[in-house]
Amino acid sequence: MKEQKQQQDIFFSDKERQALYKTIFNRRDVRGQFKSDPIPDDVLSRVLYASHHAPSVGFMQPWNYIIVKSNVVKQKVHSAFRKAHEQAANMFDKERATTYRTLKLEGIIESPINICITCDRTRTGPVVLGRTAIDTMDLYSSVCAVQNLWLAARAEGLGVGWVSILSEEALQKALAIPKEIIPIAYLCIGYVSHFYQKPELESAGWLDRVPLEDLIYFDQWENSKSSNTAPLIAQIKKDSDFPHAND
Amino acid sequence: MKEQKQQQDIFFSDKERQALYKTIFNRRDVRGQFKSDPIPDDVLSRVLYASHHAPSVGFMQPWNYIIVKSNVVKQKVHSAFRKAHEQAANMFDKERATTYRTLKLEGIIESPINICITCDRTRTGPVVLGRTAIDTMDLYSSVCAVQNLWLAARAEGLGVGWVSILSEEALQKALAIPKEIIPIAYLCIGYVSHFYQKPELESAGWLDRVPLEDLIYFDQWENSKSSNTAPLIAQIKKDSDFPHAND
Numbered sequence: 019m020k021e022q023k024q025q026q027d028i029f030f031s032d033k034e035r036q037a038l039y040k041t042i043f044n045r046r047d048v049r050g051q052f053k054s055d056p057i058p059d060d061v062l063s064r065v066l067y068a069s070h071h072a073p074s075v076g077f078m079q080p081w082n083y084i085i086v087k088s089n090v091v092k093q094k095v096h097s098a099f100r101k102a103h104e105q106a107a108n109m110f111d112k113e114r115a116t117t118y119r120t121l122k123l124e125g126i127i128e129s130p131i132n133i134c135i136t137c138d139r140t141r142t143g144p145v146v147l148g149r150t151a152i153d154t155m156d157l158y159s160s161v162c163a164v165q166n167l168w169l170a171a172r173a174e175g176l177g178v179g180w181v182s183i184l185s186e187e188a189l190q191k192a193l194a195i196p197k198e199i200i201p202i203a204y205l206c207i208g209y210v211s212h213f214y215q216k217p218e219l220e221s222a223g224w225l226d227r228v229p230l231e232d233l234i235y236f237d238q239w240e241n242s243k244s245s246n247t248a249p250l251i252a253q254i255k256k257d258s259d260f261p262h263a264n265d
Numbered sequence: 266m267k268e269q270k271q272q273q274d275i276f277f278s279d280k281e282r283q284a285l286y287k288t289i290f291n292r293r294d295v296r297g298q299f300k301s302d303p304i305p306d307d308v309l310s311r312v313l314y315a316s317h318h319a320p321s322v323g324f325m326q327p328w329n330y331i332i333v334k335s336n337v338v339k340q341k342v343h344s345a346f347r348k349a350h351e352q353a354a355n356m357f358d359k360e361r362a363t364t365y366r367t368l369k370l371e372g373i374i375e376s377p378i379n380i381c382i383t384c385d386r387t388r389t390g391p392v393v394l395g396r397t398a399i400d401t402m403d404l405y406s407s408v409c410a411v412q413n414l415w416l417a418a419r420a421e422g423l424g425v426g427w428v429s430i431l432s433e434e435a436l437q438k439a440l441a442i443p444k445e446i447i448p449i450a451y452l453c454i455g456y457v458s459h460f461y462q463k464p465e466l467e468s469a470g471w472l473d474r475v476p477l478e479d480l481i482y483f484d485q486w487e488n489s490k491s492s493n494t495a496p497l498i499a500q501i502k503k504d505s506d507f508p509h510a511n512d
Contacts, residue, residue: 023462025291030284030420037277037284038420042315042413044272059500066501067508068289070477072412075429077466079475085494088484106397118394142472147365148429150353155429157401158449161408165319166289169416173277173285182322182395182402194485202405215270219324225389228326230317237335238441247332253306254313261314 041173043261044213048177050122051210052129061174062131068170069135074159076147080139081163081202084193086132091192095204096126098188099181106183121222124181129206134193135164137200160202167205177210230254288420290508291460295424297369298457299376308421309378315417316382321406323394327386328410328449331440333379338439342451343373345435346428353430368469371428376453381440382411384447407449414452424457477501 030038066083074080086092103123107115126132137160149155164180171178181204189201220227231254236244277285313330321327333339350370354362373379384407396402411427418425428451436448467474478501483491 022465022468025460025462027287027291028460029422030287033280034284034287035420037281038288038416039311039315040274040277040281041285042417043318044274045318045320047320059497060504062497063500063504064286064507066477066481067504068286070475070480071290071292071508073292073294073415073427077464077472077474079472079480082480082482082486084482084484084486085497086484087493091484102398106394109392109397114392121394123395145356145361147353147368147466147471148370150356151349151430151432154401154404157405158408158411161405162412164405165409165412168320169285170289173282175276180320183398185398194487196486199486213272213275215272217324218269219394221269224394225324225326227324228317230313233317233326233329234313235329235331237331237333237338239329239331239443239446240441246334250306250309250332253310257307257310257314260311261318 041169045168045172046177046213047217048179048206048210048213049125049218051177051212052125052206052208053211054128054130055209056130057176057208061176065167065170065174065176069163069167072159072162072166074162075149075155076142078142078146078156078159080137080141080156081160082136082138084134084136084195086134086193087130092126092132094192095132095184095189098184098192099124099126101188102183102185117222117224123183125179125206125208126181129179129208131207133167133205133207134189134201135160135167135203135205136195137202139200140198157200157202164203164205171207175209176207177213179206180204181206229258288416292415292419293424293460293464295426295453295457295460296372296465298424298459299372299453299455300458301375301377302456303377304423304455308423312414312417312421312423316410316414319406319409319413321409322396322402323389325389325393325403325406327384327388327403328407329383329385331381331383333381333440334377339373339379341439342379342431342436345431345439346371346373348435349430349432364469364471370430372426372453372455373428376426376455378454380414380452380454381436381448382407382414382450382452383442384449386447387445404447404449411450411452418454422456423454424460426453427451428453476505
């Protein structure tokens with residue numbers, strides 16, 4: 019085994035922690051506020067490095083990045099979105115379908131860059147350390163790469179929108195992705211006029227944010243009451259303004 | 266539609282950006298360096314809020330958090346790990362199996378807290394905005410919650426290890442999770458004696474980090490050469506020490 023060096027800067031200052039929380043709480047799924055300004059290569063390079071340093075099962079790094087700037091390709095993806103969007107609208111009941119049709123759900127054409135992050139399930143061979151019991155672990159790794167990219171983009175002032183209303187097959191066809199490679203996320207990326215304070219679906223009254231304390235169990239599913247853990251729930255309720263520190 | 270306020274602090278300073286990158290590049294999958302020191306409730310609360318503010322498809326927030334401190338429950342999970350680990354070892358060829366058996370791959374007992382993050386696929390009803398074309402999107406949302414938690418924990422000085430060598434069924438049984446709720450990640454969390462500079466599997470020679478520039482395509486799969494995009498690749502090669510800024 020090679021020498022394992024330790025990190026020297028193990029601790030984070032309060033300001034560094036605050037910067038991370040600012041990134042996490044100010045990250046938004048951007049659909050309608052894109053500007054056409056180009057993204058400098060040094061910015062894009064940093065964002066991609068952040069993504070590439072996501073955790074991956076068995077260190078397999080199953081991701082690729084297809085950077086889409088071609089208008090022809092974007093139009094193909096947009097056409098696939100329109101088709102999937104129309105099919106989706108018909109799945110909701112009448113009232114929800116009406117609201118659904120008013121929502122702006124993608125910025126494929128307006129954003130200067132789209133990036134498709136994929137998962138190559140065959141990378142590093144058929145047996146992957148850590149994927150032996152749960153075979154979706156490699157897909158999850160590529161999702162971690164998406165979230166790292168999203169946070170890095172926010173800290174660089176870039177908006178990111180994840181377009182999930184697309185059939186995998188149509189996306190594979192538009193980007194010439196082989197059948198065995200799974201497209202995990204199709205992202206629209208660019209500078210923005212503004213970021214909203216809250217998620218757009220929350221502001222639109224589509225769904226409310228669930229109180230965090232309602233999502234916490236102790237030791238067993240649905241065990242939400244425990245004298246040992248009451249202080250944590252009290253702390254969570256006390257902290258309920260924490261995510262809105264930047265309001 | 267309710268009023269949509271805009272974020273006031275849209276920009277990040279260089280120091281704030283550096284703090285995010287420090288978090289991303291110093292995050293490690295921790296298996297063997299846990300200390301038994303308890304995690305204060307205010308720290309745990311912040312980490313859980315960061316996780317809860319992950320993106321989710323259709324704002325469905327499909328996650329729950331089962332916080333495990335009971336030794337009896339931990340022993341059940343550890344026993345499920347041992348079984349899955351033994352089965353896994355037999356899947357590798359002889360040389361890899363020998364190495365595999367020497368690796369420390371979990372810290373279930375030593376870490377003061379384990380957290381299972383789940384995905385409730387039925388939350389908010391059968392039709393979920395954004396999950397209509399790709400039905401794994403809700404699982405991916407819970408993975409984003411894992412990655413947010415992991416980064417927040419690192420900035421708080423906490424190590425996190427994702428134990429994926431577990432059968433879903435055994436984990437459901439140990440935590441009394443109903444069949445229809447998917448356990449996405451079983452995480453070991455605690456303060457650590459140190460963080461390694463590089464991922465342990467990289468140091469152990471299990472696999473090397475792939476050069477980022479080899480993972481980038483333009484407009485179409487496997488299109489890695491483009492006169493328009495050569496400057497980005499040059500920038501990426503120039504930045505190749507960037508993730509090791511903290512070495």
